[in-house]
Amino acid sequence: xxxxxxxxxxxxxxxxxxxxSDRPAELLVDVPxxxxxxxxxxxxxxxxxxxxxxxxxxxxxVNTERFESDSCGINHVEGGWPKDINPQEMEQTxxxxxxxEKDESYVxxxxxxxxxxxxxxxxxxxxxxxxxxxxxxxxxxxxxEPPSAKTINVFRDxxxxxxxxxxxxxxxxxxxxxAAYSCLQFQRSSRDMSLDSYIWDIxxxxxxxxxxxxxxxxxCLEYNPKDSxxxxxxxxxxxxxxxxxxxxxxxxxxxxVEQSHRDPVYKIIWLQSKTGTDVFSASTDGQVLWxxxxxxxxxxxxxVLDLSREGNLDRALGAVSLEFESTMPTKFLVGTEQxxxxxxxxxxxxxxxxxxxSYDGHHGPVYALQRNPFFPKNFLTVGDWTARIWSEDxxxxxxxxxxxxxxxxxxxxxxxxxxxxxxxxxxxxxLDVWDILFKQNDPTLSLKxxxxxxxxxxxxxxxRLVACGSQQGGATLLEISSGLSTxxxxxxxxxxAMFERETKREKVLEARQREIRLKERSRSEQSREGExxxxxxxxxxxxxxxxxxxxxxxxxxxxxxxxxxxxxxxVAVPREISIIPxxxxxxxxxxxxxxx
Amino acid sequence: MPPFxxxxxxxxxxxxxxxxxxxxxxxxxxxxxxxxxxxxxxASTVQYAGLIxxxxxxxxxxxxxxxxxxxxxxxxxxxxxxxxxIAPDKDAFSNKTSFLLY
Numbered sequence: 001x002x003x004x005x006x007x008x009x010x011x012x013x014x015x016x017x018x019x020x021s022d023r024p025a026e027l028l029v030d031v032p033x034x035x036x037x038x039x040x041x042x043x044x045x046x047x048x049x050x051x052x053x054x055x056x057x058x059x060x061x062v063n064t065e066r067f068e069s070d071s072c073g074i075n076h077v078e079g080g081w082p083k084d085i086n087p088q089e090m091e092q093t094x095x096x097x098x099x100x101e102k103d104e105s106y107v108x109x110x111x112x113x114x115x116x117x118x119x120x121x122x123x124x125x126x127x128x129x130x131x132x133x134x135x136x137x138x139x140x141x142x143x144x145e146p147p148s149a150k151t152i153n154v155f156r157d158x159x160x161x162x163x164x165x166x167x168x169x170x171x172x173x174x175x176x177x178x179a180a181y182s183c184l185q186f187q188r189s190s191r192d193m194s195l196d197s198y199i200w201d202i203x204x205x206x207x208x209x210x211x212x213x214x215x216x217x218x219x220c221l222e223y224n225p226k227d228s229x230x231x232x233x234x235x236x237x238x239x240x241x242x243x244x245x246x247x248x249x250x251x252x253x254x255x256x257v258e259q260s261h262r263d264p265v266y267k268i269i270w271l272q273s274k275t276g277t278d279v280f281s282a283s284t285d286g287q288v289l290w291x292x293x294x295x296x297x298x299x300x301x302x303x304v305l306d307l308s309r310e311g312n313l314d315r316a317l318g319a320v321s322l323e324f325e326s327t328m329p330t331k332f333l334v335g336t337e338q339x340x341x342x343x344x345x346x347x348x349x350x351x352x353x354x355x356x357x358s359y360d361g362h363h364g365p366v367y368a369l370q371r372n373p374f375f376p377k378n379f380l381t382v383g384d385w386t387a388r389i390w391s392e393d394x395x396x397x398x399x400x401x402x403x404x405x406x407x408x409x410x411x412x413x414x415x416x417x418x419x420x421x422x423x424x425x426x427x428x429x430x431l432d433v434w435d436i437l438f439k440q441n442d443p444t445l446s447l448k449x450x451x452x453x454x455x456x457x458x459x460x461x462x463x464r465l466v467a468c469g470s471q472q473g474g475a476t477l478l479e480i481s482s483g484l485s486t487x488x489x490x491x492x493x494x495x496x497a498m499f500e501r502e503t504k505r506e507k508v509l510e511a512r513q514r515e516i517r518l519k520e521r522s523r524s525e526q527s528r529e530g531e532x533x534x535x536x537x538x539x540x541x542x543x544x545x546x547x548x549x550x551x552x553x554x555x556x557x558x559x560x561x562x563x564x565x566x567x568x569x570x571v572a573v574p575r576e577i578s579i580i581p582x583x584x585x586x587x588x589x590x591x592x593x594x595x596x
Numbered sequence: 597m598p599p600f601x602x603x604x605x606x607x608x609x610x611x612x613x614x615x616x617x618x619x620x621x622x623x624x625x626x627x628x629x630x631x632x633x634x635x636x637x638x639a640s641t642v643q644y645a646g647l648i649x650x651x652x653x654x655x656x657x658x659x660x661x662x663x664x665x666x667x668x669x670x671x672x673x674x675x676x677x678x679x680x681x682i683a684p685d686k687d688a689f690s691n692k693t694s695f696l697l698y
Contacts, residue, residue, distance in 0.1 A: 096630075097630075097632055097633070100626065100630075100632050101603065101606075101632065101633075102603070104602075106626075106632075107602040107603065107605070107606055108602075109685045109686070110606050110609070110624065111602075111605060111606065111609060112685075112686070113683045113685060114606075114609035114610065114612075114613060115609075116669070116670065116683045117613055117681065117683045118609075118612065118613055118616070120670060120672070120681055120683075121613065121616045121618075121619065121681070122616070124618065124679070125616065125617050125618065
């Protein structure tokens with residue numbers, strides 16, 4: 001190659017400070033392309049070139065050490081016999097043992113151990129050091145835990161259109177819950193609303209265990225306490241249907257439409273009878289019917305809830321709840337829509353005597369009615385915004401009642417375990433637990449179960465599980481804390497004393513009322529001969545109103561200024577001032593605008 | 597001293613223990629785990645010998661770990677049905693341990 005450019009530098013100038021200066025660019029080398037070099041190459045067109053656009057990866061091998069594990073068990077059959085002795089052979093083992101026994105150290109140590117052992121044995125025998133003291137004494141109030149309840153499961157209506165859970169019934173053994181679904185609001189049920197009711201297994205909230213398919217939605221449902229396979233249900237159209245769970249979802253028998261109720265059957269209860277097949281049902285059409293489930297074509301007996309005892313269906317009270325206590329098989333209570341609880345006797349001679357007496361206390365339908373399982377003479381009713389406890393003997397009023405709650409009470413029941421505890425459900429979705437020995441004014445425990453209204457409530461026989469059903473078809477299962485579900489020692493006696501005290505109070509009040517009434521009656525008889533204008537407390541309300549009206553007008557007349565016409569003006573003059581003879585002289589007469 | 601009276605004493609001691617109220621059986625085991633003397637059947641004896649031995653070792657080592665000057669004198673295992681009382685010999689990993697069922 002030829003030298004293109006030469007740089008020279010004097011040796012003496014090495015290391016000298018560089019002094020840079022600007023100067024324009026100058027072309028140093030220009031190597032033009034030499035076409036002659038291209039002749040060494042052949043052009044290849046087209047050309048195949050594979051390309052891959054991906055991440056660079058490398059391959060690498062790793063080998064771990066093999067770890068072998070093996071399971072084996074050790075069977076300790078015989079102790080560590082020395083090698084020369086075969087443990088299976090009795091002779092050798094016995095010989096060995098004898099040899100050991102002769103050893104001196106063996107003897108010494110054994111003697112000492114023997115005495116130690118004896119000492120401990122004697123200790124054991126002398127006093128049972130592990131004896132439980134204070135076992136018989138009742139456990140002193142284990143730190144009173146605040147009452148509580150927790151939700152265990154919620155069973156929801158699997159259908160699209162949600163219906164109200166109108167009734168719940170526990171299986172006699174307690175593992176299953178039967179729920180009746182229906183739409184209780186007038187004419188709200190839609191065409192595609194399912195008619196089914198379900199039996200749920202409490203362990204499985206996802207799917208109902210059995211579906212019951214009646215002809216019309218069930219309003220109430222009840223397990224037979226004697227035979228846990230049979231159920232009876234009352235339907236929206238008034239029919240009664242009888243199921244056997246072994247036989248499937250269809251009712252075994254349904255009552256005939258003509259002979260059944262004409263309104264939804266609100267409550268149905270199994271009776272105690274020898275055959276165990278009797279039920280009775282109540283409905284708002286005013287009838288209470290008795291049936292034998294083997295023959296549902298017609299009721300065995302009929303009672304019309306007419307308080308005038310004439311059996312007149314038009315004047316009958318609609319029944320909404322029913323109560324039957326197996327200890328009093330001939331008497332039963334019916335709660336009506338009108339707020340009256342009627343006590344009836346089934347075994348009365350004439351139909352007129354069937355209705356014994358009535359208790360009037362509620363302003364609205366009596367939705368729940370139950371006798372106290374420990375004190376059957378007292379029963380609990382729920383209706384309008386209060387819950388009331390009654391004693392059978394006092395007709396006029398309840399012996400105890402709660403204050404008016406903020407929302408309507410829909411159902412209530414006593415605890416089967418504690419006589420002083422009862423539960424109520426309200427329309428705002430709250431479950432209240434009342435313990436009247438603890439607090440009478442407020443519920444002991446108040447739980448908001450759900451946002452919609454709760455319609456039904458049922459406690460299991462063990463007193464710990466409670467199921468409540470809501471308007472949107474959700475049945476919630478709750479467990480109550482043990483404080484509210486175990487019987488305390490003094491419960492019964494304290495409650496008996498409380499009921500007696502309240503009953504006595506009511507009796508005294510009743511007696512006093514009667515006295516007052518008697519006195520007034522006698523007084524009014526006397527005054528009728530005396531001055532007619534004398535104000536008597538005996539006046540009926542109409543008369544009082546008329547008199548009040550009269551008094552009012554008189555007073556207003558007196559106060560009201562009268563008008564005098566002076567010329568073309570109406571002049572207001574207070575009444576007390578007498579007419580001034582010479583109007584022109586005075587200026588004290590007010591001139592006012594026209595009084596119409 | 598001739599061994600025989602001592603042996604007789606041993607027999608007497610064991611008999612005394614056995615006669616006490618509530619004693620179900622006695623097993624005497626040496627360090628190797630061989631049951632020397634037993635009043636129970638062979639199968640139970642072997643089972644007890646094998647299992648209890650390990651427990652005693654563990655208990656002893658526990659006591660000594662906490663305080664090296666300390667030593668296990670007695671071990672009671674109380675269960676629902678009965679109580680196993682174990683008296684280990686003084687020397688560590690000694691020759692003999694005896695235990696009985698109560």
